[in-house]
Amino acid sequence: MIVTGGGTGGHTYPALTAVRTLQGRLAEHGRALDVLWVGSAGSLEARVAAGEGIAFAEVATGKVRRSRNPLGMLSLANLKDMARVPLGVAQARSIVSRFRPDVVLATGGYVAVPVGLGAWMCRRPLVVHEQTVRLGLANRLLARAARRVAVSSESSLTLLPESVRRTAVVTGNPVRPEVLTGRPDKAIGALGLHGFDSALPTVYVTGGAQGSQQINGLVGEILPWLLSQANVVHQCGPNNVDELRRRAAQVPAASAARYHLTGYLGAELPDVLALADVVISRSGAGTLAELTSLGKAAVLIPLASSAGGEQAHNARHLAEAGAAVALLGEASAHNLGEALAPLLADPARRAAMAARARTHGRPDAAGHLTDLVLSAAANRRS
Numbered sequence: 569m570i571v572t573g574g575g576t577g578g579h580t581y582p583a584l585t586a587v588r589t590l591q592g593r594l595a596e597h598g599r600a601l602d603v604l605w606v607g608s609a610g611s612l613e614a615r616v617a618a619g620e621g622i623a624f625a626e627v628a629t630g631k632v633r634r635s636r637n638p639l640g641m642l643s644l645a646n647l648k649d650m651a652r653v654p655l656g657v658a659q660a661r662s663i664v665s666r667f668r669p670d671v672v673l674a675t676g677g678y679v680a681v682p683v684g685l686g687a688w689m690c691r692r693p694l695v696v697h698e699q700t701v702r703l704g705l706a707n708r709l710l711a712r713a714a715r716r717v718a719v720s721s722e723s724s725l726t727l728l729p730e731s732v733r734r735t736a737v738v739t740g741n742p743v744r745p746e747v748l749t750g751r752p753d754k755a756i757g758a759l760g761l762h763g764f765d766s767a768l769p770t771v772y773v774t775g776g777a778q779g780s781q782q783i784n785g786l787v788g789e790i791l792p793w794l795l796s797q798a799n800v801v802h803q804c805g806p807n808n809v810d811e812l813r814r815r816a817a818q819v820p821a822a823s824a825a826r827y828h829l830t831g832y833l834g835a836e837l838p839d840v841l842a843l844a845d846v847v848i849s850r851s852g853a854g855t856l857a858e859l860t861s862l863g864k865a866a867v868l869i870p871l872a873s874s875a876g877g878e879q880a881h882n883a884r885h886l887a888e889a890g891a892a893v894a895l896l897g898e899a900s901a902h903n904l905g906e907a908l909a910p911l912l913a914d915p916a917r918r919a920a921m922a923a924r925a926r927t928h929g930r931p932d933a934a935g936h937l938t939d940l941v942l943s944a945a946a947n948r949r950s
């Protein structure tokens with residue numbers, strides 16, 4: 569198999585989960601998966617593949633920066649990047665023709681475009697996986713060339729063009745298995761949270777892999793109050809740690825022991841999720857798949873500029889079902905405090921929200937996507 573997808577955690581982790589699940593399936597039959605990850609140099613997917621011991625090949629990619637103004641799309645940076653796309657396609661085609669995979673799995677992001685086109689040119693079956701309700705730009709381009717399009721929710725189906733809908737299957741969005749088996753006590757040990765008060769609920773604040781300055785700012789405004797009600801693990805983004813650490817120095821010493829700041833959570837993420845009673849988060853598809861599979865009460869602050877308003881759509885969907893609170897429109901520290909207060913004060917209220925969230929989870933998504941990939945590969949072989 570060739571796997572491609574990346575740029576952000578939302579595209580990278582479903583690809584990783586599919587690879588791991590496939591490896592596990594084949595191992596049950598005493599067989600090994602021959603897999604190559606094709607991605608961008610210096611990217612998250614390159615680091616993830618290296619960490620997992622998955623062979624990795626680089627292709628050139630061009631990021632197309634969206635702009636409300638059509639002429640803005642023609643910026644110098646965009647034009648330079650677009651010029652890299654044909655190079656990436658040529659590289660990907662050569663990689664696919666040498667590796668000769670039975671199947672190519674693409675999970676979105678700019679890098680998936682050249683690799684998916686390379687698969688199509690070499691007549692290798694392409695399976696596209698989409699995490700969000702609306703197909704992302706890369707997947708819209710690739711969907712017509714794909715043997716199968718896997719989507720994460722039923723509501724995607726009606727949004728697909730007729731020709732693509734025929735190849736579409738609802739699999740859900742794969743969640744890394746370890747995310748579902750975290751342990752609160754391990755989070756305390758690994759992050760040194762010995763000052764946390766076990767009588768108080770714990771809030772996990774996350775802005776996605778890169779962190780969110782908006783969420784960091786809003787949480788910063790209510791931090792003294794929040795720490796009087798809860799313990800807080802705050803994942804602020806690797807580039808924001810220094811600034812946030814300076815701001816955190818103003819937290820009164822009495823409550824500082826209940827505040828843990830971190831740029832990015834790696835292996836500790838599952839344990840922090842297990843520890844969390846309430847999550848404050850963006851509403852990216854990856855994070856929501858995790859929160860719903862686990863069943864977590866959440867206050868969602870969507871990224872306003874996400875493609876097609878996709879994060880607001882995700883957040884509204886869960887909020888309407890009582891499975892989260894969504895701060896839609898202009899979020900303020902006041903609104904955030906108001907959304908949190910009843911959840912922090914009332915364990916039964918957060919348990920009810922968590923239970924509703926769990927009904928939206930699809931912990932079996934990796935298995936469904938793996939079935940689809942295996943059947944595309946088997947078809948080619950037969």
Ligand SMILES: CC(=O)N[C@H]1[C@@H](OP(=O)(O)OP(=O)(O)OC[C@H]2O[C@@H](n3ccc(=O)[nH]c3=O)[C@H](O)[C@@H]2O)O[C@H](CO)[C@@H](O)[C@@H]1O
Pocket residue numbers: 576577578579581676699700774776777778803831832833834837851852853854855856858871874875878879
């Ligand atoms: C800015 C942007 O382009 N956002 C998009 C991106 O989300 P983005 O990748 O930013 O966010 P997601 O919520 O989809 O995924 C983030 C992933 O990173 C993990 N994580 C996060 C923080 C951390 O410290 N450690 C860690 O492991 C999360 O648990 C999750 O698995 O792709 C998603 C899926 O296509 C889309 O829905 C989002 O709109």
